[in-house]
């Protein structure tokens with residue numbers, strides 16, 4: 001987990017102390033701590049949290065813990081959550097209610113399109129519920145949070161990280177082409193790709 005988080009920081013998905021990452025474990029989750037430089041994280045810095053009570057056993061979990069709790073509670077298949085404030089994702093969330101997707105990896109990891117949850121205060125239960133609802137209603141692997149960032153989920157941490165990259169790329173493709181009538185796959189093609197990715201089960 002530490003290696004993946006550091007990789008995300010090196011690749012620019014996690015900048016400064018913005019964003020947070022978690023994995024599901026027996027009875028709860030392990031989440032990045034609040035206000036810590038991701039490049040200096042040690043394995044002992046991750047905070048264990050009970051899923052039912054939402055309480056940390058020790059340490060200070062990310063202030064956006066409610067987002068992670070709501071998603072794990074609502075979506076039992078989710079094994080990892082990657083939340084970042086990557087710039088194209090933020091920008092796309094300002095101008096679209098649904099961000100279209102144009103590539104195979106985008107459809108495979110995210111779905112037909114990328115839903116955008118409304119702005120609500122960071123760290124609030126209301127935002128957490130809105131994000132979980134956006135993911136569940138669209139059956140999507142990711143959603144954007146307006147005026148905030150992106151959330152990507154997956155059956156493993158590597159899958160959630162890959163999905164976060166697909167989100168940032170989808171947002172960039174959208175912003176670069178939205179006035180140019182870009183070619184788009186139809187829903188049947190998108191669904192076929194998503195089913196193929198599910199069968200492949202990225203680990």
Ligand SMILES: [Zn+2]
Pocket residue numbers: 018019064083084085122148149
């Ligand atoms: Zn955030």
